[in-house]
Amino acid sequence: MSDPTDRPTETVTDIDANGLKPLSNADDYQFTMPTTGHDLSRLANRAGISLANGLPIDDEDDDEDEEEVGGEYVAVDHDDINDFSYWFRRPPVHQRTKLDELHPFVQVLNVSNVDDCVSVENAFPEHERCSRDKRTLSGAHFEWLESSYLEDAGDIIFCDVELMRLQFLYRLNRCPELSLGLFTLPVLEEGKPKPRATLVGHIVATRTSSSRVTDSSMQLPSNWRTERFAVENGEMIGHDEYGPTIAIHSLAVLPEHQGKQVGTTLMKAYIQRIQEAQIAERIAIIAHDHLVPFYQSLGFQDCGPSKCQFGGGGWVDLVLEFTNEE
Numbered sequence: 558m559s560d561p562t563d564r565p566t567e568t569v570t571d572i573d574a575n576g577l578k579p580l581s582n583a584d585d586y587q588f589t590m591p592t593t594g595h596d597l598s599r600l601a602n603r604a605g606i607s608l609a610n611g612l613p614i615d616d617e618d619d620d621e622d623e624e625e626v627g628g629e630y631v632a633v634d635h636d637d638i639n640d641f642s643y644w645f646r647r648p649p650v651h652q653r654t655k656l657d658e659l660h661p662f663v664q665v666l667n668v669s670n671v672d673d674c675v676s677v678e679n680a681f682p683e684h685e686r687c688s689r690d691k692r693t694l695s696g697a698h699f700e701w702l703e704s705s706y707l708e709d710a711g712d713i714i715f716c717d718v719e720l721m722r723l724q725f726l727y728r729l730n731r732c733p734e735l736s737l738g739l740f741t742l743p744v745l746e747e748g749k750p751k752p753r754a755t756l757v758g759h760i761v762a763t764r765t766s767s768s769r770v771t772d773s774s775m776q777l778p779s780n781w782r783t784e785r786f787a788v789e790n791g792e793m794i795g796h797d798e799y800g801p802t803i804a805i806h807s808l809a810v811l812p813e814h815q816g817k818q819v820g821t822t823l824m825k826a827y828i829q830r831i832q833e834a835q836i837a838e839r840i841a842i843i844a845h846d847h848l849v850p851f852y853q854s855l856g857f858q859d860c861g862p863s864k865c866q867f868g869g870g871g872w873v874d875l876v877l878e879f880t881n882e883e
Contacts, residue, residue, distance in 0.1 A: 654817070654818065655816075655817040655818075656817045656818045656819065656822060659741035659757065659814070659817070659819075660741060660742050660743075660744070661739050661740065661741055661757065661819070661822070662739070662740055662742065662754075663737055663738065663739050663740070663822075663823065663826050664737070664738060664740065665733055665734060665736060665737060665738075666729055666733060666736040666737065666738045666759060666761070667729055667733050668726060668729045668730055668733075670725075670729065670738060670756060670759075671722055671725045671726050671729060672722070673738075673755075673756035673759075674721075674725045674729075674738075674756070674759055674761065674807075675718060675721045675722055675725065676756070676811070677756055677757075677758060677759050677809045677810070677811055678721055678725075678807060678809050680809045680810060680811060680812050680815070723777060724777055724806075725761065727777050727778075727781050727795070727796075728761050728762075728763055728796070728806070729761070730781075731763070731781065731795075731796045731798075732762070732763055732764065732796050732798070735761075735762040735763065735764070735803055736759065736760060736761045736762065737759070737760045737823065737826065737827045737830065738756050738757075738758070738759045738760075738823075739756075739757050739758045739759070739819055739822065739823045739826075740754040740755060740756055740757060741754065741755050741757050741814075742754045742755075743755075756811075757810060757811050757814045757819055758808075758809060758810035758811065758814070758819045758820060758823050759807065759808075759809060759823075760805055760807065760808050760823060760824065760827050761805070761806055761807045762803050762804055762805040762806060762807075762840075763795060763796035763797070763803075763804055763806065764796055764797050764798055764799070764800035764801075764802065764803060764804070764837075765793070765797050765800045765802050765804045765841075766793060766797050766799070766800040766801070766802070767800075767802060767804075767841075768802055768839065768841065768876065769802075769804075769841050769860065769863065769864075769874045769876065770804045770805070770806070770841045770842060770843045770863065770865060770874070771804075771864070771865065772864075772865050772866060772867060773789075773792045773793065773794055773795075774793075774795065774796075774797070774804045774806075775804075775806055775865070775867055776794045776795055777795060778794045778795045781795065785798070801837060801838040801839070802837065802838065802839050802840075802841050803831060803836075803837045803839070803840045803841070804841050804842070805840060805841070805842040808820060808823070808824060808842070810823075820851075821851075821855070824855055825855065828840065828855065828856065828877065831879075832879055835879075837879065838878070838879060839876055839877060839878045839879060840857075840876070840877045840879075841874070841875070841876045841877075842857070842875050843863045843865050843867075843872035843873065843874060843875070844872065844873055844875055845871065845872065845873065846873060849873055849875065852875045853875075855877070856877050857875040857876060857877045858875065858876050858877070858878070859873060859874075859875060860873075860874035860875065860876050861873070861874060862874070
């Protein structure tokens with residue numbers, strides 16, 4: 558092949574292709590048109606112009622001026638940037654967590670989840686489980702359970718389970734919209750029936766007229782199946798559907814799934830749902846001292862020792878206030 562630099566150049570004649578005659582003072586000059594990239598590069602170098610792919614490169618000062626225009630763009634020093642081609646070949650890898658492995662999803666609970674809630678509630682120590690304390694039951698309920706299941710010591714455990722079932726049945730009947738569960742769904746194996754989702758953690762709550770969780774708000778009314786309200790000693794018992802405070806009575810996670818951010822994820826989802834729905838002025842909960850920092854990290858305020866004597870007392874009141882943003 559011939560060297561492109563050996564190709565002859567074309568001389569501009571007196572009459573160009575359009576029939577126009579050059580200026581009279583151009584007669585003394587002879588112009589040549591570059592026909593190859595080599596010719597163009599040679600001329601550019603002679604004129605002090607830098608080219609990239611046949612296009613002139615702007616001066617650095619011009620680049621700096623362009624980066625400052627607009628104010629919404631970030632000036633980037635390309636010498637400090639990693640190889641972009643890597644990110645185009647392969648997107649950044651998300652480090653899978655233990656929570657991801659559960660394939661979790663959240664949804665409101667209903668009465669079909671009562672037994673699941675009982676299983677999750679067993680994560681608590683016995684004296685702190687839902688309705689383990691007999692004071693959370695009215696006299697009629699306790700007398701019925703005592704006559705039915707406490708004939709001998711072997712029935713006590715069964716009684717505890719029934720106490721929990723009654724409380725969950727009541728709360729998920731009366732105010733299921735105030736509950737939330739985090740479930741895990743096993744991967745569907747080919748040729749096998751769709752597995753049932755497993756409840757990993759739950760939040761169960763009622764409404765109260767008080768700004769704090771109270772023993773009365775945790776009680777189970779004896780007439781809840783037939784009456785909407787129950788009042789004892791001038792105080793509302795159980796769920797008060799007109800109360801501005803959501804009192805959380807249980808945030809529990811299965812022991813085998815603790816330490817996987819289940820509780821944090823569930824509580825964040827719960828707070829967001831309640832806040833976006835604008836159905837309450839605040840959320841209240843009681844907790845022991847070692848859990849106070851956990852709830853504070855979620856926005857709850859430490860309101861000091863609680864008057865609640867459930868499970869032997871020793872609780873701290875925590876409240877998350879919602880500000881009205883208009």
